[in-house]
Amino acid sequence: xxxxxxxxxxxxxxxxxxxxxxxxxxxxxxxxxxxxxxxxxxxxxxxxxxxxxxxxxxxxxxxxxxxxxxxxxxxxxxxxxxxxxxxxxxxxxxxxxxxxxxxxxxxxxxxxxxxxxxxxxxxxxxxxxxxxxxxxx
Amino acid sequence: xxxxxxxxxxxxxxxxxxxxxxxxxxxxxxxxxxxxxxxxxxxxxxxxxxxxxxxxxxxxxxxxxxxxxxxxxxxxxxxxxxxxxxxxxxxxxxxxxxxxxxxxxxxxxxxxxxxxxxxxxxxxxxxxxxxxxxxxxxxxxxxxxxxxxxxxxxxxxxxxxxxxxxxxxxxxxxxxxxxxxxxxxxxxxxxxxxxxxxxxxxxxxxxxxxxxxxxxxxxxxx
Numbered sequence: 001x002x003x004x005x006x007x008x009x010x011x012x013x014x015x016x017x018x019x020x021x022x023x024x025x026x027x028x029x030x031x032x033x034x035x036x037x038x039x040x041x042x043x044x045x046x047x048x049x050x051x052x053x054x055x056x057x058x059x060x061x062x063x064x065x066x067x068x069x070x071x072x073x074x075x076x077x078x079x080x081x082x083x084x085x086x087x088x089x090x091x092x093x094x095x096x097x098x099x100x101x102x103x104x105x106x107x108x109x110x111x112x113x114x115x116x117x118x119x120x121x122x123x124x125x126x127x128x129x130x131x132x133x134x135x136x137x
Numbered sequence: 138x139x140x141x142x143x144x145x146x147x148x149x150x151x152x153x154x155x156x157x158x159x160x161x162x163x164x165x166x167x168x169x170x171x172x173x174x175x176x177x178x179x180x181x182x183x184x185x186x187x188x189x190x191x192x193x194x195x196x197x198x199x200x201x202x203x204x205x206x207x208x209x210x211x212x213x214x215x216x217x218x219x220x221x222x223x224x225x226x227x228x229x230x231x232x233x234x235x236x237x238x239x240x241x242x243x244x245x246x247x248x249x250x251x252x253x254x255x256x257x258x259x260x261x262x263x264x265x266x267x268x269x270x271x272x273x274x275x276x277x278x279x280x281x282x283x284x285x286x287x288x289x290x291x292x293x294x295x296x297x298x299x300x301x302x303x304x305x306x307x308x309x310x311x312x313x314x315x316x317x318x319x320x321x322x323x324x325x326x327x328x329x330x331x332x333x334x335x336x337x338x339x340x341x342x343x344x345x346x347x348x349x350x351x352x353x354x355x356x357x358x359x
Contacts, residue, residue, distance in 0.1 A: 052177070055184035059191065094181070097146035098189040135191060 010063035011037040017046045020110040033119045047080025054091045064125040068108045138167035139231045141251040156224035163203030164230035174229030176203045207234025220245030273343025281322030288315035294336040
């Protein structure tokens, strides 16, 4: 039953900081590295990300949301990615309260200018939600 | 300040079941400072509420607003009429705000969005601790400024119980025994003589055991 309701190309939204996302989503799509339903939101620092932005992303069409920030001990702004990670954890708690799989949101860490971890994260998140009952039916 | 925390989402979803239009109403007083019911938390609860309803296949219109305070009548004035447009107003103020809306805004259905927990201090970002019980009969001048009513698990008035071991309370090894703290503080201040005074049995009426409390200052009444 769940499989029938699942969608093949779920919308995935990524919040990335300037330092971890050196390419834009269009370039990744053109290279066939991510699906058409992938959206990348660039932030000056993931520490700027608010809990409500992740929730709103899920409410407004995303089936999964992930955040990619600097490696924990190499954050350009020292604690930005650590703060983002805590906020992602907070959102996971809210999702659990709502009986929504907390795996729909995730925090990833990547070195400066590395595109591959972002692409890998997008694939992993797509894999996670493919087969889940969609939020947006 | 008054410390509060958001109610569990399932409880909020339950109390709003079947509703089509609600207002999540924050307060910029204590609950904003303790990150429970200010602008940011209003946005989070509203978004979570929409998401929760979406998962159950039901639509809900959630509007957001935050007042300067919900414990003064002038700020609630607009809600008297506008509040009737909603199936319910989810107040994220402390229980005072919820009660005051219920009292002042006839015809408005108000629901609590937070659990009001205690009067506390902000130890560090994200950490609050109870420091006062609002008992109405302060003894802090006798106890080195440390409150045995709020900070002793038994609210003892005359020294620690037998459960005080190594400066810790028997309820939890992470909880310091406030009476140990009082002893240490008074010793440091050379006011140990305070400990020789036997405090009589407390009159709990000022703490609210004599009914709802009220304070009137004639010089301020209009």
